[in-house]
Amino acid sequence: MKRYFRFIKPYRLCFILGPLLMLTEVAGEIVLPKLMGGMIDQGIISDAGTGFIIRRALLMLGCILIQVTGGILGHYFSIKAAVNSSSDLRKAVFDKVQDFSFANIDRFSTGSLVTRLTNDITQIMNITRMGLIMAVRSPGMLIGGVIMSLSINPGIASVLFVVLPVLAIAIFLIMRTAMPRFELMQKRLDDLNSVTQENITNVRVIKSFVRNDHENEKFRNASGELRNTALSALEVVVCTMPVMTLAMNAATLLVLWIGGGSVIEGGIQVGALSAIVQYTVQILGSLMMVSMFIIGSTRALASFKRISEVLDTTPDLSDADAKCRDKHITDGRVEFRNVSFKYYKSREDNVLDNISFTAEPGKILGIIGSTGSGKSSLVQLIPRLYDVTSGEVLIDGVNVKDYSLYNLRESVAMVLQKNVLFSGTIEENLRWGDADATDEELREAARAAQADGFVTSFTDGYKMELGQGGVNVSGGQKQRLCIARALLKKPKILILDDSTSAVDTATEAQIRHAFSTTLKDTTKIIIAQRIGSVVDADKIIVLNDGRIVGEGTHSELIETNEEYREIYYSQMDRDEKEVS
Ligand SMILES: Nc1ncnc2c1ncn2[C@@H]1O[C@H](COP(=O)(O)OP(=O)(O)O)[C@@H](O)[C@H]1O
Ligand SMILES: [Mg+2]
Numbered sequence: 001m002k003r004y005f006r007f008i009k010p011y012r013l014c015f016i017l018g019p020l021l022m023l024t025e026v027a028g029e030i031v032l033p034k035l036m037g038g039m040i041d042q043g044i045i046s047d048a049g050t051g052f053i054i055r056r057a058l059l060m061l062g063c064i065l066i067q068v069t070g071g072i073l074g075h076y077f078s079i080k081a082a083v084n085s086s087s088d089l090r091k092a093v094f095d096k097v098q099d100f101s102f103a104n105i106d107r108f109s110t111g112s113l114v115t116r117l118t119n120d121i122t123q124i125m126n127i128t129r130m131g132l133i134m135a136v137r138s139p140g141m142l143i144g145g146v147i148m149s150l151s152i153n154p155g156i157a158s159v160l161f162v163v164l165p166v167l168a169i170a171i172f173l174i175m176r177t178a179m180p181r182f183e184l185m186q187k188r189l190d191d192l193n194s195v196t197q198e199n200i201t202n203v204r205v206i207k208s209f210v211r212n213d214h215e216n217e218k219f220r221n222a223s224g225e226l227r228n229t230a231l232s233a234l235e236v237v238v239c240t241m242p243v244m245t246l247a248m249n250a251a252t253l254l255v256l257w258i259g260g261g262s263v264i265e266g267g268i269q270v271g272a273l274s275a276i277v278q279y280t281v282q283i284l285g286s287l288m289m290v291s292m293f294i295i296g297s298t299r300a301l302a303s304f305k306r307i308s309e310v311l312d313t314t315p316d317l318s319d320a321d322a323k324c325r326d327k328h329i330t331d332g333r334v335e336f337r338n339v340s341f342k343y344y345k346s347r348e349d350n351v352l353d354n355i356s357f358t359a360e361p362g363k364i365l366g367i368i369g370s371t372g373s374g375k376s377s378l379v380q381l382i383p384r385l386y387d388v389t390s391g392e393v394l395i396d397g398v399n400v401k402d403y404s405l406y407n408l409r410e411s412v413a414m415v416l417q418k419n420v421l422f423s424g425t426i427e428e429n430l431r432w433g434d435a436d437a438t439d440e441e442l443r444e445a446a447r448a449a450q451a452d453g454f455v456t457s458f459t460d461g462y463k464m465e466l467g468q469g470g471v472n473v474s475g476g477q478k479q480r481l482c483i484a485r486a487l488l489k490k491p492k493i494l495i496l497d498d499s500t501s502a503v504d505t506a507t508e509a510q511i512r513h514a515f516s517t518t519l520k521d522t523t524k525i526i527i528a529q530r531i532g533s534v535v536d537a538d539k540i541i542v543l544n545d546g547r548i549v550g551e552g553t554h555s556e557l558i559e560t561n562e563e564y565r566e567i568y569y570s571q572m573d574r575d576e577k578e579v580s
Contacts, residue, residue: 007085007092015085018078019135024070026140028063030148033278035060037152040271075133082129090121093310101317102385103343108310111194116310119189120303127293127300134293138286145283149276153268156259156276160283163251167284170243171291174236178295181233183302188226195222237295244291248284255280317387323402329411331396332492332523334359334382339391341377350389351377353546359539361492364515364524366534368567369543375527376417378543379495382525383412395493413491415499417527419482421470426455427462429470429481433488442488448514449484450507451477475502483511493523505532512536531568540564 008015035056043053097105097113105113149157199206199215206215259273319325341352352374359365367375380386381393384400393400400408413433421429430442437445442462446452454477458464470478479499486494494515500508512533515524528534535554542550542557542564550561557564 004089007088008081010088011081011084014077014081015132018074018076018081018132019137021070021074021077022133022135022137023140025067025074026137026144028067028070029141029282030144031063032060032067033275033282034148034152035063036278037269037271037273037275040274041269042271045270074137078129078132081132082125086121086125086128089124089307090117093117093121093307096310096313096315099315099318100313101315101387102380103316104313106343108313109190109194111197112190113310114197115186115190115193116303116306120186120306123296123300123303124307127296130293130296134289138289138293141282141286145279145286149279149283152272152276153259153262156255156262156268156273157279159251159254159258160280163247163254163284164287167244167247167287170247171240171287171294174240174243174291175294175298178233178236179298179301181229181236182299185226185229185233186299186302186306188222188229192219192222192226195219240288240291240295244284244288248281248288251280251284252277317384317405319401319403319405319408321401322404324398325404326407327398327403328407329395329403329492331361332411332521333361333396334365334493334523334525335394335397336378336381337392337394339378339381339388339393341374341381341386341389343377343386345389351546352381355391355546355548357539357541357548357551359493359523359525361523362521363538364512364526364534364536366537366540367525367527367543368531368534368540368564370567373543374546375543376497379414379497379525379527382493382495383409383414385414410489411492412495413486413489413493414495415479415482415486415497417497417499419470419478419499421466421473421478421481423466423468425460425463425465426458426481429466430462430485430488433485434490437488444518445487446481446484448487448511448518449480450503450511450514451480451484454480476504476507479503480507480511487518491522493525494519495525495527497527498529500533501529505530508533531564531571542567 039053039056039060042048043056094117097117100108146157146160149160195218199219206212255277256273259268259276262268263270263273335358336355339352339355340350342350355378357365367378369375377386381388382395382400384405387401395403395408395411422432427442430445431437433445434441443452446455446462455462455464466472470481473481479502483496483499486496500511503511512526515522526534526537531554534540538553540550540552540554540557541548542561544563549563550557552560558568
């Protein structure tokens with residue numbers, strides 16, 4: 001709790017002024033019934049004259065003005081405090097997520113992180129605002145009301161002491177039932193967000209596979225679950241209102257009944273009785289507010305826990321212990337030493353098993369293997385998108401864990417299997433690689449990636465706006481833009497993870513050819529499905545089920561390696577069939 005103080009501190013003035021100014025409302029609500037009662041008893045019944053009534057009315061008007069002004073300002077500062085501090089909180093959570101490793105994000109799921117950043121923060125904001133407004137107001141009105149009515153007539157006011165405990169018990173019971181249901185509701189909202197997000201992000205795939213019905217079903221289920229839990233939570237809350245109203249009316253009735261008899265007997269004046277009735281309504285009203293607040297806090301508390309979960313997570317991949325923090329990668333020699341890897345520590349089977357190899361600067365290392373053999377997992381260990389489970393990954397003889405993450409990732413450019421472009425112009429996207437690149441460097445990178453040709457054929461050229469995720473270019477064009485973006489980074493190590501799968505063979509050969517001039521000294525690691533993509537590599541690694549089953553040049557492997565030969569001939573057959 002203590003560390004949340006930093007979100008309050010910058011706005012402490014608002015946090016104090018908000019509740020404090022609500023005191024004017026309390027004062028007004030406490031004084032007005034008494035003044036009104038006096039006006040009835042002295043001004044009307046005892047006939048104290050119009051002068052008295054006018055003076056009283058003016059006094060009451062003054063009270064109301066102060067109350068309204070104070071109330072508005074109190075609300076203003078409370079809102080300011082709640083909105084600002086929760087916005088800072090949101091930013092802190094977002095920053096935290098930026099530091100998350102892939103493994104951290106895998107564990108939370110993106111949908112859940114989105115809910116936490118939006119809905120959960122909003123819940124906290126609302127409850128903070130409500131809390132600030134009520135912090136002084138409700139207890140003030142409760143206590144003030146009780147004291148005032150006791151001071152007018154203790155006998156009649158004692159009715160309150162019967163009603164209040166009964167109400168408190170009722171509210172407590174309602175809360176206890178509602179709390180777990182609200183927690184469940186928040187979880188269901190998570191599920192719904194995950195389904196929705198996955199669906200909307202992948203709408204093209206879903207449509208092309210005609211999976212709408214299946215997806216609709218999934219959405220309906222998630223939405224139905226949310227509806228059911230929301231209903232079961234709100235059904236309980238719904239009871240609060242009628243119970244409170246019933247109590248309020250019963251108490252008023254009781255006060256009027258006992259007080260009425262007393263008026264007839266001359267024990268109390270009409271004005272005084274009307275004041276007590278007003279206080280009763282106020283007391284119960286403030287209790288109702290408190291119960292609303294408690295209901296809100298139940299939900300906010302669930303949200304609060306979920307936010308804390310994010311803030312409490314230590315990114316499981318950090319460079320805090322890096323020994324060579326200032327070292328930069330100079331050559332880019334990559335070496336794997338007995339590397340084993342699995343995504344979840346709890347799982348038994350390794351995704352990669354005892355991998356050892358080196359990739360030399362200026363050379364091309366090809367990696368071939370069936371899907372699921374662990375190719376992508378292997379290269380993700382180089383820029384530390386994941387960390388090895390055992391063994392070491394070294395660059396220039398230094399463990400990757402000993403570089404600062406910034407220096408490491410700055411020298412490694414990786415074109416992921418799932419290419420992503422962002423909304424913005426083509427130029428903006430390419431400049432992710434190097435914000436300060438000259439226009440000539442930009443075009444050079446694009447030329448090497450065989451992208452310059454099609455980009456200049458667009459009417460807007462490099463200024464063309466890409467849709468979200470790069471929807472308005474073809475798959476092969478997207479891949480080439482991603483390669484250009486990586487090239488612009490002038491990396492020491494370039495990794496292409498199946499990044500030319502949608503590019504035709506001739507263009508792909510041109511890209512590889514360009515590498516030999518523009519990336520002469522760079523270590524190039526190319527993962528490919530087609531053997532044609534790696535035939536001219538200096539070394540090829542054949543991966544099968546997380547193990548290296550062959551290593552050598554194309555001609556060596558053809559001679560000696562059964563697995564490689566199998567892949568080669570199966571692809572040859574296919575190519576021949578395609579030709580014929
Ligand atoms: N993020 C992940 N979490 C858990 N398992 C994964 C993840 N990514 C891949 N895997 C698993 O690791 C294995 C190797 O996958 P991958 O390296 O992507 O293979 P390849 O790139 O050769 O097709 C597969 O069995 C896959 O199911
Ligand atoms: Mg892969």
